[in-house]
Each structure stands twice: as C-alpha cells, then as structure tokens.
Amino acid sequence: MAKRRKAKQRDARHPRLWGRHAVEAALANPARRFRKIWATHEALAELDMPEGLPVEIAGVQDLARHVPHDAPHQGIVAEVEPLEDIAIEDLLDGAADGRPLVVLDQVTDPHNAGAIMRSAVAFDALGIVTQDRHAPPESGALAKAASGALEILPWCRVVNLSRALDQMADAGFWRIGLAGETDMTIGEALGPAKVALVLGAEGEGLRPNVAQHCDALARLPISDRMESLNVSNAAAIALYAAREGNGS
Structure with missing residues (x-):
C-alpha cells in the first residue's frame, strides 16, 4: 500500500466543498473524511448519503454564509478534512x-x-x-x-x-x-x-x-x-x- 504523508493545514482551516458534483465525488472517495454537511431538503433527496454523516438542514440563504460570495452551492456544502499527501x-x-x-x-x-x-x-x-x-x-x-x-x-x-x-x-x-x-x-x-x-x-x-x-x-x-x-x-x-x- 502506498505510503502517504500526513495532511497539512496550509490555510489554517478545513476545506469547504460546494455544488452537487464536487460533493458527490467526495462522497464516493473512501479516503475523504467529512466534518459536516449543510444541505437543503431538496439537495439531500437527490443524493445517496451514507449513514452517520453529520448533516444539518439549511436554507439557501444560510448556505450562502458558508461559502464565498456568489459560489454556486446548488443547495449543499460540505466541510472536509484535507486529503493526505x-x-x-x-x-x-x-x-x-x-x-x-x-x-x-x-x-x-x-x-x-x-x-x-x-x-x-x-x-x-x-x-x-x-x-x-x-x-x-x-x-x-x-x-x-x-x-x-x-x-x-x-x-x-x-x-x-x-x-x-x-x-x-x-x-x-x-x-x-x-x-x-x-x-x-x-x-x-x-x-x-x-x-x-x-x-x-x-x-x-x-x-x-x-x-x-x-x-x-x-x-x-x-x-x-x-x-x-x-x-x-x-x-x-x-x-x-x-x-x-x-x-x-
């Protein structure tokens, strides 16, 4: 198995991913660790979410506060651990x-x-x-x-x-x-x-x-x-x- 160096916090915070495609890809990656997911009811209904993930229902305006201005979050934002190097x-x-x-x-x-x-x-x-x-x-x-x-x-x-x-x-x-x-x-x-x-x-x-x-x-x-x-x-x-x- 490949050796990996410990992940580094280069920007002193955990990355936040947004948009259905990016979050779906992260969910499909077994190496990705999730800290929290914020999503609308509609977005969650369209995703196959594993059990046990910390999910908080949020409105569109609430989600906008978790991402940069005008980021196309499509109803879902995920805070994750960085991938290991x-x-x-x-x-x-x-x-x-x-x-x-x-x-x-x-x-x-x-x-x-x-x-x-x-x-x-x-x-x-x-x-x-x-x-x-x-x-x-x-x-x-x-x-x-x-x-x-x-x-x-x-x-x-x-x-x-x-x-x-x-x-x-x-x-x-x-x-x-x-x-x-x-x-x-x-x-x-x-x-x-x-x-x-x-x-x-x-x-x-x-x-x-x-x-x-x-x-x-x-x-x-x-x-x-x-x-x-x-x-x-x-x-x-x-x-x-x-x-x-x-x-x-």
Missing part, C-alpha cells in the same frame, strides 16, 4: 504503465489548477506534482473546476520541484517543459520514454532552475495570430499529444 516515491512506484505525469511550477490559480486536474484524469495521467508552496490548497473553487478529479487524481506536493524532477528522471521519465520561446514542438520532443509534462505559471512561465531540470523545452504549434494559450488549455493539448505519441 502522496509521497513522490510512491507516485513514481506506480509509473510502470507509461502514463504521463503533470508537473505544475507555481500555477497558483485554483480554476486553472482544477481544470488541469480534470484534463489529467480525462487523459489518464499518472498524477499531478506541485510545490508544497506556491500552489492552490484544496478548496471549493479548486474542486468545482476539477469537476470530481480532485477526489481521484493522485496529487503529490513536494518542497523542492527541481529535486522531484531529478527523481522523475531516475524513474525513467522524459521531462518536457512547455515554453513558447523554443523552436521544438511538443510532437518533436516526445520520445519512447515515459513523459513528465512541466508547465509554468501564466505570464512568468517556467522558472529558469526548473527549465534546466527538463530534458527538452517544447512549444505548442499554435497560429502566429495568438501569442499563447491559457495554461489549462495548454495542459490538455500536451496531454493529448503525449497519449497519441505513446500510441494509446
């Missing part, structure tokens, strides 16, 4: 089947990170690796954007991303950093090895030290009429290219 060694131990890894270098926006998680699950990625800092914590916004992927995608948080990239190389991964200023395309950079796709924050891109720990820097072959793509869109295209390049 996965050690990088355990994540890499499961890499024998050739599935790609997604590595995020200081992508801090929860909507982008959540959308990348969703694409990672859609294209059967092995998992996602972020820094322990400079990455979004678990939150309702992240879970909403991930559309259930938060509960099923292995997520490894590391202190030193460059050291983690070295460990990926030792595990046989070909590390491709996405960068717009290089001539090589993603298709040209792909090879027979397992792939780790490394993406940097919008605007800043990959940090120099992280780029130096990549085996190749590659760009997406987009039209000259568009300077760049949103990082979550770029991740989805790169994951598709990696899957096609691997013959999946």
Whole structure:
C-alpha cells in the first residue's frame, strides 16, 4: 500500500466543498473524511448519503454564509478534512504503465489548477506534482473546476520541484517543459520514454532552475495570430499529444 504523508493545514482551516458534483465525488472517495454537511431538503433527496454523516438542514440563504460570495452551492456544502499527501516515491512506484505525469511550477490559480486536474484524469495521467508552496490548497473553487478529479487524481506536493524532477528522471521519465520561446514542438520532443509534462505559471512561465531540470523545452504549434494559450488549455493539448505519441 502506498505510503502517504500526513495532511497539512496550509490555510489554517478545513476545506469547504460546494455544488452537487464536487460533493458527490467526495462522497464516493473512501479516503475523504467529512466534518459536516449543510444541505437543503431538496439537495439531500437527490443524493445517496451514507449513514452517520453529520448533516444539518439549511436554507439557501444560510448556505450562502458558508461559502464565498456568489459560489454556486446548488443547495449543499460540505466541510472536509484535507486529503493526505502522496509521497513522490510512491507516485513514481506506480509509473510502470507509461502514463504521463503533470508537473505544475507555481500555477497558483485554483480554476486553472482544477481544470488541469480534470484534463489529467480525462487523459489518464499518472498524477499531478506541485510545490508544497506556491500552489492552490484544496478548496471549493479548486474542486468545482476539477469537476470530481480532485477526489481521484493522485496529487503529490513536494518542497523542492527541481529535486522531484531529478527523481522523475531516475524513474525513467522524459521531462518536457512547455515554453513558447523554443523552436521544438511538443510532437518533436516526445520520445519512447515515459513523459513528465512541466508547465509554468501564466505570464512568468517556467522558472529558469526548473527549465534546466527538463530534458527538452517544447512549444505548442499554435497560429502566429495568438501569442499563447491559457495554461489549462495548454495542459490538455500536451496531454493529448503525449497519449497519441505513446500510441494509446
């Protein structure tokens, strides 16, 4: 069984998930622990709730006080324990089947990170690796954007991303950093090895030290009429290219 590091309270509070899809996904995750659920009668009637969960009936206006302003709670809010971290060694131990890894270098926006998680699950990625800092914590916004992927995608948080990239190389991964200023395309950079796709924050891109720990820097072959793509869109295209390049 994979070893997991103890979960950390990065934002000094327990995450609150909202919306039917996010809460349903959390309910289906045996590793998720619930502290409390607030819901309307109508929302509860549409969910298959396990027995023993602490549930409080609440009105729509009451629910709005438990989430950020204008969050689409759809009649249900859940306060949960953060998921336990996965050690990088355990994540890499499961890499024998050739599935790609997604590595995020200081992508801090929860909507982008959540959308990348969703694409990672859609294209059967092995998992996602972020820094322990400079990455979004678990939150309702992240879970909403991930559309259930938060509960099923292995997520490894590391202190030193460059050291983690070295460990990926030792595990046989070909590390491709996405960068717009290089001539090589993603298709040209792909090879027979397992792939780790490394993406940097919008605007800043990959940090120099992280780029130096990549085996190749590659760009997406987009039209000259568009300077760049949103990082979550770029991740989805790169994951598709990696899957096609691997013959999946």
